[in-house]
Amino acid sequence: MPKAGIIYNDIKPVACRVADELKDKLTACGWDVCLATGVGGILGYSQPDRPLCHTPITQLAPPGFDQDMGFAIVLGGDGTVLSAFRQIAPWNIPLLTVNTGHMGFLTETYINQLPHAIERLTTENYEIEERAMLSVQVFRGDEDALVWEALCLNEMVLHREPLTSMCHFEIEVGKHAPVDIAADGVIVSTPTGSTAYSLSAGGPVIAPGVSVLQLVPICPHSLASRALVFADSEPVTIYPANPSRLVMVVDGNAGCYVLPDDRVRVLRSPYSARFIRLRDNEFFHVLREKLGWGLPHIAKPTSVELP
Incomplete structure (x- = not known):
C-alpha cells in the first residue's frame, strides 16, 4: 500500500x-x-x-x-x-x-x-x-562538545537580547582569514532565505539554484561591513566576542543561548x-x-x- x-x-x-x-x-x-x-x-x-x-x-x-x-x-x-x-x-x-x-x-x-x-x-x-538546507551547531567548552543543533532552510540569526545593541563577532569562512564584525547581529542565509530576514537587512536576492550562502551583518557599525556571498561548500564558524550571552534564532521559531566561550558552526546540510x-x-x-x-x-x- x-x-x-x-x-x-x-x-x-x-x-x-x-x-x-x-x-x-x-x-x-x-x-x-x-x-x-x-x-x-x-x-x-x-x-x-x-x-x-x-x-x-x-x-x-x-x-x-x-x-x-x-x-x-x-x-x-x-x-x-x-x-x-x-x-x-x-x-x-x-x-x-x-x-x-x-x-x-x-x-x-x-x-x-x-x-x-x-x-x-x-x-x-x-x-x-x-x-539547500543548513546544519546549525553550537559547541561549548574546550572539548568542543556539541550542545545544540538544528536544520535550517532560511537563515540563522545571532544577536543580543533583550535590547538591541552592538555586538562583536569573529567570523571564519572556510579556510579564509577570520574577520571582525561589529553589528547588532549577523545572519547566515541560504538562497531560499535571501528573500526573508537577510533581504530586510540589506542582503541581495539569490536565485535558488545558485550554490552559495551569504553572511549579512545587521546594522553594522562600519561602512565596510556589507553582505558577503560565498560558496556553500565553505563552513562558517562564529565566535561571539562579547562578555554577555547572545541568543541564536533559526528560521524565526527556534533558538538557544550562546555563551561567550561558545562557537557556532554553520554549514550546508547533507539533507x-x-x-x-x-x-x-x-x-x-x-x-x-x-x-x-x-x-x-x-x-x-x-x-x-x-x-
Missing part, C-alpha cells in the same frame, strides 16, 4: 478541516495516510535557567513518517513549511506546499487547486526541486528540502507576485501632440 503524509497548522481551522478531508480522500484511493501537526518542527526557545532546548535533527519526524513515504502535503503558511521540512528532510520525503496563510512565499499551490494537485501527486506527474513542483518554478515571477520586484513605480510618459 502506498504511503503519504499530511502536516498541517493546527491553529488554523481551515487547515484542520482540509487535512481531515485529504486524509479521507487519499485513504479511499488506497493510500496509507499519516497525519501530523507542524508543532514537532518548532524546536523551542531556551530559558535563562535552561539555556539549551532542542531535539536531535534525526528525531523530529512524526510517527509513521519515514523513507517509505512517497510524498507529504503541508497545509499552512511559510512558518509551517519551514517546520515541516525540519521534520521530514532527513527522510528525503518530497513535500507539496499548500498555502492557507498570507504571503505564502514558499508555497506551491492553494486550497482551491487541491483536486488537480492530488491527481498530479497520485499519478506521479510532478517534478522535484531540491533546495535537502525537496519541493514538489506542479509547474515550472519561475523565480522572477514569484518575486514579482509576492514582493513586487520589477513592477513600475512611476507613470510612463506618453507622446502627446501639443496645441
Whole structure:
C-alpha cells in the first residue's frame, strides 16, 4: 500500500478541516495516510535557567513518517513549511506546499487547486526541486562538545537580547582569514532565505539554484561591513566576542543561548528540502507576485501632440 503524509497548522481551522478531508480522500484511493501537526518542527526557545532546548535533527519526524513515504502535503503558511521540512528532510520525503496563510512565499499551490494537485501527486506527474538546507551547531567548552543543533532552510540569526545593541563577532569562512564584525547581529542565509530576514537587512536576492550562502551583518557599525556571498561548500564558524550571552534564532521559531566561550558552526546540510513542483518554478515571477520586484513605480510618459 502506498504511503503519504499530511502536516498541517493546527491553529488554523481551515487547515484542520482540509487535512481531515485529504486524509479521507487519499485513504479511499488506497493510500496509507499519516497525519501530523507542524508543532514537532518548532524546536523551542531556551530559558535563562535552561539555556539549551532542542531535539536531535534525526528525531523530529512524526510517527509513521519515514523513507517509505512517497510524498507529504503541508497545509499552512511559510512558518509551517519551514517546520515541516525540519521534520521530514532527513527522510528525503518530497513535500507539496499548500498555502492557507498570507504571503505564502514558499508555497506551491492553494486550497482551491487541491483536486488537480492530488491527481498530479497520485499519478506521479510532478517534478522535484531540491533546495539547500543548513546544519546549525553550537559547541561549548574546550572539548568542543556539541550542545545544540538544528536544520535550517532560511537563515540563522545571532544577536543580543533583550535590547538591541552592538555586538562583536569573529567570523571564519572556510579556510579564509577570520574577520571582525561589529553589528547588532549577523545572519547566515541560504538562497531560499535571501528573500526573508537577510533581504530586510540589506542582503541581495539569490536565485535558488545558485550554490552559495551569504553572511549579512545587521546594522553594522562600519561602512565596510556589507553582505558577503560565498560558496556553500565553505563552513562558517562564529565566535561571539562579547562578555554577555547572545541568543541564536533559526528560521524565526527556534533558538538557544550562546555563551561567550561558545562557537557556532554553520554549514550546508547533507539533507535537502525537496519541493514538489506542479509547474515550472519561475523565480522572477514569484518575486514579482509576492514582493513586487520589477513592477513600475512611476507613470510612463506618453507622446502627446501639443496645441
